[in-house]
Amino acid sequence: MSQDQKTSAAAMEKIVSLCKRRGFIFQSSEIYGGCGGVWDYGPLGAELKRNLRSAWWNCMTREREDVLGLDASILMNPAIWKASGHVDTFADLMRECSLSNKRVRADHVEAQSGNALRFTGAQLGETPSGQSISMEQAICLLSPQGEHLESARKRAKEAYLRRHLQTQNHSWNDEQIRAAVSKVELQGETSQAVQQSVDFHPETTGELGPARPFNLMLKTFLGPTATLDDPTYLRPETAQAIFAQFKNVFDSSRVKVPFGICQIGKAFRNEVTPKNFTFRSREFEQMELEFFIRPDEAVEIICGEVAKWSEGADLSQPQPNWGWELWHRYWVEQRTEFYRRIGLGDVLEYYWQSEQDLAHYARACVDILCEFPFGTEELEGIAARGDFDLSQHQKHSGKPQEVFDEELKNAAAKLSPEQREALIAKRLAAEQSRTKGEPMPEAEVRAWFERLFKGNFVPHVIEPSAGLDRMALAVLAKAFSETEKVDEKGKKEIITVLRLHPRVAPIKVGVFPLLKNKPELVAKAREVYALLKQHMSCFYDETASIGRRYARQDEVGTPFGITIDFDTLGEQGPELADTVTVRHRDDGAQQRIAIKDLLAYLLPQVQ
RNA sequence: GCGGGUGUAGCUCAGUGGUAGAGCACUUCCUUGCCAAGGAAGAUGUCGCGCGUUCGAAUCGCGUCACCCGCUCCA
Numbered sequence: 001m002s003q004d005q006k007t008s009a010a011a012m013e014k015i016v017s018l019c020k021r022r023g024f025i026f027q028s029s030e031i032y033g034g035c036g037g038v039w040d041y042g043p044l045g046a047e048l049k050r051n052l053r054s055a056w057w058n059c060m061t062r063e064r065e066d067v068l069g070l071d072a073s074i075l076m077n078p079a080i081w082k083a084s085g086h087v088d089t090f091a092d093l094m095r096e097c098s099l100s101n102k103r104v105r106a107d108h109v110e111a112q113s114g115n116a117l118r119f120t121g122a123q124l125g126e127t128p129s130g131q132s133i134s135m136e137q138a139i140c141l142l143s144p145q146g147e148h149l150e151s152a153r154k155r156a157k158e159a160y161l162r163r164h165l166q167t168q169n170h171s172w173n174d175e176q177i178r179a180a181v182s183k184v185e186l187q188g189e190t191s192q193a194v195q196q197s198v199d200f201h202p203e204t205t206g207e208l209g210p211a212r213p214f215n216l217m218l219k220t221f222l223g224p225t226a227t228l229d230d231p232t233y234l235r236p237e238t239a240q241a242i243f244a245q246f247k248n249v250f251d252s253s254r255v256k257v258p259f260g261i262c263q264i265g266k267a268f269r270n271e272v273t274p275k276n277f278t279f280r281s282r283e284f285e286q287m288e289l290e291f292f293i294r295p296d297e298a299v300e301i302i303c304g305e306v307a308k309w310s311e312g313a314d315l316s317q318p319q320p321n322w323g324w325e326l327w328h329r330y331w332v333e334q335r336t337e338f339y340r341r342i343g344l345g346d347v348l349e350y351y352w353q354s355e356q357d358l359a360h361y362a363r364a365c366v367d368i369l370c371e372f373p374f375g376t377e378e379l380e381g382i383a384a385r386g387d388f389d390l391s392q393h394q395k396h397s398g399k400p401q402e403v404f405d406e407e408l409k410n411a412a413a414k415l416s417p418e419q420r421e422a423l424i425a426k427r428l429a430a431e432q433s434r435t436k437g438e439p440m441p442e443a444e445v446r447a448w449f450e451r452l453f454k455g456n457f458v459p460h461v462i463e464p465s466a467g468l469d470r471m472a473l474a475v476l477a478k479a480f481s482e483t484e485k486v487d488e489k490g491k492k493e494i495i496t497v498l499r500l501h502p503r504v505a506p507i508k509v510g511v512f513p514l515l516k517n518k519p520e521l522v523a524k525a526r527e528v529y530a531l532l533k534q535h536m537s538c539f540y541d542e543t544a545s546i547g548r549r550y551a552r553q554d555e556v557g558t559p560f561g562i563t564i565d566f567d568t569l570g571e572q573g574p575e576l577a578d579t580v581t582v583r584h585r586d587d588g589a590q591q592r593i594a595i596k597d598l599l600a601y602l603l604p605q606v607q
Numbered sequence: 608g609c610g611g612g613u614g615u616a617g618c619u620c621a622g623u624g625g626u627a628g629a630g631c632a633c634u635u636c637c638u639u640g641c642c643a644a645g646g647a648a649g650a651u652g653u654c655g656c657g658c659g660u661u662c663g664a665a666u667c668g669c670g671u672c673a674c675c676c677g678c679u680c681c682a
Contacts (some may be wrong), residue, residue: 009675021618033655034673086682096608272680493643514640547642566640588642
């Protein structure tokens with residue numbers, strides 16, 4: 001393991017440990033030995049998540065006029081997953097190459113003939129200290145017809161060497177490997193002729209393991225008669241429910257395109273390898289917006305032309321002449337602003353997917369990445385998905401997913417036949433120059449424009465999709481800080497502070513009487529606590545020294561500490577009576593505030 | 608799924624076949640006039656789980672589960 005990996009693993013372990021010790025996140029079913037890839041949020045974690053959830057909800061729908069909320073069920077008609085492509089894409093049987101772990105679809109393996117070479121093990125030469133390394137694992141690979149056997153032997157030597165290096169966590173360059181390969185001695189070679197075999201990987205020639213189903217959707221059985229043949233799926237994403245309910249929301253809410261529907265909810269994926277704590281888990285919570293917009297052609301008809309994006313474009317207020325590109329940029333901007341509000345502004349990176357990365361239906365996709373101890377990983381994806389999703393559901397369900405746009409119909413009515421033909425020609429040219437997917441046939445393009453000129457279209461969509469659990473982890477990782485302190489006796493101590501933004505902190509305020517054996521202090525502190533807890537999450541603590549109580553709250557990220565002292569009781573004269581010390585977590589600074597002004601001071605900072 | 612590592616008190620960890628441990632944390636009491644103070648007392652474990660070897664297993668073997676690292680996967 002490299003130094004970096006060690007450091008990041010150690011940093012992660014500290015966070016995991018703090019999460020358990022202070023009740024943020026526990027392993028699921030821990031008393032039974034745990035359950036792979038699922039996690040529970042303890043008292044503080046539940047508050048943290050709730051704060052993030054409502055920050056998102058407020059920002060995405062309550063503070064906006066053009067986004068509506070939805071809360072759909074996790075179980076849905078399985079036909080949804082056929083329409084969305086989830087069933088087909090992952091129903092395949094996959095086989096894995098025994099040499100490289102590369103996977104290939106079981107039904108895509110080309111038949112090959114040649115000699116199957118088997119080895120029982122290998123001597124890998126000597127370590128610098130003169131110790132010889134031997135491996136006893138058997139491997140098998142194909143030497144295709146016409147190949148010199150020595151080439152196949154070389155691949156076997158490489159495979160042994162790489163396997164050894166992998167277990168040692170060495171990373172060698174190609175030259176080092178080449179030098180070492182020549183020293184490998186293969187053992188127990190046997191050869192067998194094979195004809196038209198589909199048991200070897202077409203590229204690596206390694207023998208393939210057994211075929212395994214590889215669908216990442218979790219199955220369940222809805223109703224007493226359901227069987228393995230007609231399973232229902234736990235949704236692998238929340239987005240499809242939004243598409244499936246698009247018409248109902250549209251028809252019941254008196255909205256016009258452009259508008260959005262957003263949803264927060266659980267999703268499930270049977271991940272091969274859950275890892276990095278809660279970052280990749282099998283049950284997780286998504287926060288997704290589907291923002292429906294007019295197709296660019298409709299914007300062009302209404303506004304004359306579609307606004308072009310350029311660096312520094314004003315994205316603060318949506319404009320009628322925006323096409324998908326500006327809407328997409330707009331949402332990237334909006335989401336970035338959100339992350340700033342929860343204190344993640346300075347750890348974000350952006351990855352714009354290249355043409356090759358994109359799914360065939362996607363116009364653009366940007367990943368918002370965040371620095372985690374284990375690397376820079378995706379927090380949110382913002383995709384411009386065209387009309388793919390709604391069109392798929394229109395096709396599979398047979399129910400129209402079009403909207404009628406009167407403004408578009410009126411504008412289209414004013415177009416001359418030449419103008420119409422020009423629009424169609426432009427689209428046909430665009431279809432011909434596609435680099436991905438099949439171009440839409442001319443007849444379909446014309447039919448689509450026919451509907452468009454009458455004011456009908458299937459809306460296009462911009463999809464910002466965020467993971468709540470990842471966000472919580474990002475916030476915790478960003479906030480985690482340790483400093484070493486040496487006390488008067490020279491004893492070293494590690495001080496842990498969670499520098500959470502006050503908006504997301506699970507506890508907003510700690511309330512402390514300076515001393516617990518002075519009933520007046522305790523009574524006053526109780527009074528302040530009773531006042532504050534109606535408006536925010538508070539924690540009352542009177543045990544141990546005041547410094548220790550501050551430290552306990554620092555460790556869980558409580559931004560403010562309020563101490564009731566003798567000045568509060570009026571000992572230093574009436575001007576300080578009924579004032580308290582407000583202590584700030586990040587710098588320990590203190591200020592005196594009158595009890596009656598506390599709410600007005602605290603509320604704007606924590607909401 | 609493959610390879611490697613780890614699993615002992617709430618946390619961090621010691622304990623190489625013979626009575627289950629430490630530090631911190633926790634609970635109660637005393638003390639304490641602002642940043643993890645002090646004193647007294649207390650609670651805490653099927654040593655991840657199962658099977659085996661042994662007179663005897665936290666310790667040895669096999670299996671299993673979970674987590675971590677690396678592959679692989681990530682719609």
